[in-house]
Amino acid sequence: MPISPWRALSPDTGDHYLFFERRFRYVVEDPEHTWRRVWVPTVIACPVCEADTGLRLAFKTGTDVVVEAACPVGHTWVEPRVDVSQWMAYCRYRAGQQEIDWLWLIEAGFGEEPPPPIDYVKEIREGAVEVAKYGRRKAKAKVRREIRKVKKKVGKRVRNEAMRPVAALLRTAWTMQAGGVDPAKAARRRPTEPKPPKTPPVSAYRKAYGVQAPEKGPKCLVCEDTGRITAPGISVPCVECGGPAAAALAAAERRAERARQGKDERRTSTTK
Structure with a gap:
């Protein structure tokens, strides 16, 4: 029976469904160790296409007997190698229910493989390349902006020089139509505003009226x-x-x- 990709993990309702982007591993007891128990993680793969990533595993309490699996292509099969109790405990762990009795299962390697370690040298190198590209883009944009500014000024000057005879011809025609008066020059002239009269100082008033200045006190x-x-x-x-x-x-x-x-x-x- 195909596993629906729209199912959600809900251990409380008996629906134990998980999707694994990386490889999934179940644990098997190592028979070579007799004095202490050692668990060996084993990867699950599709028996048809041998795909080991993008698998979906599901188990419905009260309906299924064993864990069912499906690959990204669509092949489905039953996986009796995965213990049902361990699978249910792992689903509860993924749902946020921490159970001390089952922590050994996570330490043994049961579940999805951990992500690979971060390659800081590669990340720093890629970051430096991106920063250098950003700096080059900014420098090129600045140069292009300066070139456009100069071209714009030169183009404006060339257009003005090219249109100067046309403007003179239009101005002459307009002057002749207006009766020989250049309206542009007449419009530029502004009437001069009269300057306000200067107020004479107080000493000038004293001198004019013959008033003596007050004597300085002590x-x-x-x-x-x-x-x-x-x-x-x-x-x-x-x-x-x-x-x-x-x-x-x-x-x-x-x-x-x-x-x-x-x-x-x-x-x-x-x-x-």
Whole structure:
């Protein structure tokens, strides 16, 4: 009886069906070992076409007596070499039911062969080749983009130069039709906006009306440049400023510094 490929694994309902992409192995006890039990994994293959990959095995509780198998071509046969109890335990294991009593079966090699080890050298080599191809594609695309940009600019310039006489002829015809006035040049001219008048400074107003500028107040608002804070019965030196003597001394130092800078500038100008 053919095995339907649309069946699903359901050990709880008695349907033990699995599809194997790689080879399937059942275990046989090694007769050469007498002191301890050793299991030998054996691969199952189709007896007609000898296909050992892509097999489908199924067993229905209450309906089947032995495990049935089918190959990708469609050949079906019964497989009495696969123990039913071991097959059911393996299906429960694949369904996620971990049973400690049957872990020895998985360790012995019962079930689908494990995938081959990853060849990291090959993977790295293929990855390097892909990265190099990607870099070359990006470099070629960049070069082609630059070439297209230059060709586009040159083509636009050539078209403009080629169409310049035609544009001049059309402009002349349009001017003659408009009565001798070039509408393009007339449209380019924009009326000049009047500049706003400049507002004179405050000093100009003072000079015009004869108003004197306000006098500058004292620099120190505490002692009013006297150097001392006085009150009825109190006269103490000001701590906010140095007094008139200090202010005069600072002014003299500033004048001397400006004089020295002027001498240095004159000296450097004469040496040049």
